[in-house]
Amino acid sequence: METKMQTRHLDFYYGECQVLKKVSLNMKERQITAMIGPSGCGKSTLLRVLNRMNDIIPGTRLQGEVLLDGNNIYAPGVDVVEVRKRVGMVFQQPNPFPKSIYENAVFGPRMLGQKDKAYLSEVAERSLKAAALWDEVKDDLDKSGLALSGGQQQRLCIARALAVEPEVVLMDEPCSALDPVSTLKIEDLMQELKKRYTIVIVTHNMQQAARVSDWAGFLLLGELVEYAETSEIFSRPQDKRTEDYITGRFG
Amino acid sequence: MSPKSVQKIAMVFIWGGGAITVAILLGIILYVLIQGLPVINLEFLITPPQGGLSGEGGISSAIVGTLYLLGITLAILIIPGIGAGIYLAEYARDNRLTRLVRYAVETLAGVPSIVFGLFGFALFVTSLHFNFSILSGALTLVCLLLPTLVRTTEEAIRTVPRSYREASLAMGASKWQTVRHVVLPAAMPGIITGVILCAGRIVEETACLYVTMGGSAAMPTSLLSGGRTLSLHLFYLAMETRAFDKAMGTGAVLIIIIIVINTLTNWLSQRYQKKMRGG
Numbered sequence: 212m213e214t215k216m217q218t219r220h221l222d223f224y225y226g227e228c229q230v231l232k233k234v235s236l237n238m239k240e241r242q243i244t245a246m247i248g249p250s251g252c253g254k255s256t257l258l259r260v261l262n263r264m265n266d267i268i269p270g271t272r273l274q275g276e277v278l279l280d281g282n283n284i285y286a287p288g289v290d291v292v293e294v295r296k297r298v299g300m301v302f303q304q305p306n307p308f309p310k311s312i313y314e315n316a317v318f319g320p321r322m323l324g325q326k327d328k329a330y331l332s333e334v335a336e337r338s339l340k341a342a343a344l345w346d347e348v349k350d351d352l353d354k355s356g357l358a359l360s361g362g363q364q365q366r367l368c369i370a371r372a373l374a375v376e377p378e379v380v381l382m383d384e385p386c387s388a389l390d391p392v393s394t395l396k397i398e399d400l401m402q403e404l405k406k407r408y409t410i411v412i413v414t415h416n417m418q419q420a421a422r423v424s425d426w427a428g429f430l431l432l433g434e435l436v437e438y439a440e441t442s443e444i445f446s447r448p449q450d451k452r453t454e455d456y457i458t459g460r461f462g
Numbered sequence: 463m464s465p466k467s468v469q470k471i472a473m474v475f476i477w478g479g480g481a482i483t484v485a486i487l488l489g490i491i492l493y494v495l496i497q498g499l500p501v502i503n504l505e506f507l508i509t510p511p512q513g514g515l516s517g518e519g520g521i522s523s524a525i526v527g528t529l530y531l532l533g534i535t536l537a538i539l540i541i542p543g544i545g546a547g548i549y550l551a552e553y554a555r556d557n558r559l560t561r562l563v564r565y566a567v568e569t570l571a572g573v574p575s576i577v578f579g580l581f582g583f584a585l586f587v588t589s590l591h592f593n594f595s596i597l598s599g600a601l602t603l604v605c606l607l608l609p610t611l612v613r614t615t616e617e618a619i620r621t622v623p624r625s626y627r628e629a630s631l632a633m634g635a636s637k638w639q640t641v642r643h644v645v646l647p648a649a650m651p652g653i654i655t656g657v658i659l660c661a662g663r664i665v666e667e668t669a670c671l672y673v674t675m676g677g678s679a680a681m682p683t684s685l686l687s688g689g690r691t692l693s694l695h696l697f698y699l700a701m702e703t704r705a706f707d708k709a710m711g712t713g714a715v716l717i718i719i720i721i722v723i724n725t726l727t728n729w730l731s732q733r734y735q736k737k738m739r740g741g
Binding site: 299308319368375 | 623625626627628629630631632633634635636639643644647648737
């Protein structure tokens with residue numbers, strides 16, 4: 212299996228506060244990598260480092276490298292817009308724009324300058340299908356994205372992210388605001404998506420990590436304690452702290 | 463006293479306050495309308511006032527003057543006002559300079575309009591030789607209203623959730639695309655409210671126009687002709703003539719104009735929001 216993304220000796224600071232400590236991690240192509248750990252362990256920060264979303268927060272600082280197909284995305288001269296096109300993101304709270312379902316789905320391609328109507332409709336259909344939402348919304352694409360249920364909104368956000376044809380999809384606790392049925396739908400969807408995309412998911416739900424991921428990393432206080440295949444982590448954790456966490460002794 | 467009776471007393475104050483406010487407002491509006499409406503007829507609306515101390519004639523030139531001033535002022539005001547609001551909300555770094563700018567904007571918003579009038583008189587009427595004219599009045603109003611529009615725009619933009627911006631940036635949209643296609647549409651109802659607020663101020667402003675527009679009763683023909691707005695006309699009628707009935711009629715027209723503006727914008731912004739929110 213090819214490595215799609217990689218962090219090398221990654222240190223990350225908010226002001227004086229160090230949130231990630233020497234994190235080195237390989238994310239395999241077309242696999243689901245899950246980051247687990249208690250609140251405040253730095254897993255969301257790590258995820259946001261992967262598409263440079265932390266650039267927009269003032270006072271942050273990064274040392275080390277983040278490689279996408281072997282190239283450092285933090286190297287001077289790298290176009291951050293290009294990075295985010297290739298590494299898409301789905302957020303914790305479903306955040307569709309206050310626009311129609313159709314406009315949400317084609318937002319990315321539009322921003323990239325695509326104007327051809329036929330092509331845009333095709334993109335909308337393709338990405339809504341990929342996000343398993345098409346059948347539910349195909350008759351009212353003009354309805355506002357905010358009129359959908361929470362789970363549908365999140366799938367709309369996934370569709371929106373897929374529309375720019377990223378290579379990697381980052382998911383920041385994508386189900387934490389959803390009910391169990393919607394959660395299941397998204398988890399099924401992830402299995403479908405991993406045939407084409409490399410997925411990195413942050414979750415504090417360990418069962419979810421065990422269910423959906425191929426690889427899992429346990430982060431504690433900014434440190435990558437353990438990283439292995441998910442079955443390994445959950446059946447034979449090497450580190451005492453990992454074992455304590457997954458057996459529910461803290462967290 | 464039991465919590466229940468405390469609550470009752472609180473409710474009395476709250477309801478009483480509300481009732482008094484509504485009663486005062488309705489009282490004023492009804493008084494002006496009842497006194498003024500009988501004066502209004504087509505002739506009143508399409509005849510220019512005679513001017514001077516006579517109080518004869520209608521209000522046609524004042525209506526034209528009001529609309530003329532409204533259009534010109536908004537045309538000059540909107541781009542810098544909204545632009546500065548966007549800049550302060552989205553681009554300005556939080557440093558000493560921007561804090562100073564913000565402080566200045568807030569202070570200016572609280573300065574009485576007659577002070578702006580004096581400034582406009584000194585700069586536009588006298589130094590720049592625009593004389594008493596619609597242009598001088600409009601430029602003075604722009605100075606008066608810029609702080610309001612900048613502030614309301616900035617606040618409208620700040621209420622747009624950060625998650626919208628992040629979602630847009632995460633798809634590879636540039637900062638400007640994000641502002642233009644996500645933030646501004648979402649902030650639009652608030653920004654429109656700000657513009658309407660300004661439109662209301664333009665229609666109602668009197669003091670600073672007194673010293674910049676002059677108050678000619680003649681029909682304005684160009685940017686540089688003097689003129690009077692309805693409020694200014696009302697002021698002249700009430701202070702310099704005995705045509706108190708006509709002043710009331712003018713007041714009634716003013717109130718109707720403002721009600722129409724408000725209803726129209728409420729309707730527009732509700733329709734817009736419904737479309738966005740998917741009611």
